[in-house]
Amino acid sequence: SYLVTRKKLPREVKEVETKYGQIRVKVSGDIRFQPEYEDCRRVAIEKGVPIQEVYQEAMKQKA
Numbered sequence: 001s002y003l004v005t006r007k008k009l010p011r012e013v014k015e016v017e018t019k020y021g022q023i024r025v026k027v028s029g030d031i032r033f034q035p036e037y038e039d040c041r042r043v044a045i046e047k048g049v050p051i052q053e054v055y056q057e058a059m060k061q062k063a
Contacts, residue, residue, distance in 0.1 A: 039058075
């Protein structure tokens with residue numbers, strides 16, 4: 001057995017504007033940026049587009 005330490009980045013939830021509408025994203029420092037699956041799914045259904053397209057649009061807002 002051995003001891004392992006884990007560092008946890010502070011995380012917050014923000015909203016980004018995409019051409020499909022508002023999507024919540026989880027932001028952890030400058031490293032992680034993750035669109036919320038349920039938001040992407042809901043918008044994809046509403047707009048009649050693939051969920052991957054909505055996800056990619058949300059990821060473009062990272063910059």
